[in-house]
Amino acid sequence: MEEMVAAPFQDGQQPKSPTEVVSNVLLGSSVFLHNVGLQSASKKSSTTTVSAMAQQLQDELEIEKQEKDGLQEEVETLKA
Numbered sequence: 009m010e011e012m013v014a015a016p017f018q019d020g021q022q023p024k025s026p027t028e029v030v031s032n033v034l035l036g037s038s039v040f041l042h043n044v045g046l047q048s049a050s051k052k053s054s055t056t057t058v059s060a061m062a063q064q065l066q067d068e069l070e071i072e073k074q075e076k077d078g079l080q081e082e083v084e085t086l087k088a
Contacts, residue, residue: 015024
């Protein structure tokens with residue numbers, strides 16, 4: 009990567025930013041992207057992952073709603 013950043017550039021071209029270099033390197037390494045959860049191995053696992061994430065978010069939302077209801081009841085009790 010350091011070589012890519014330090015590589016000479018032609019007239020009219022701007023040197024590659026570190027972000028561009030990292031992006032180019034990572035695009036060639038799909039295993040890394042898969043391991044950090046940025047790219048799935050297949051459509052099937054992608055659908056499964058999305059479904060699992062959606063379920064997790066729904067569960068979190070339900071918990072937050074229950075907590076909110078509990079806090080509202082507590083406020084009403086304190087007002088009385």
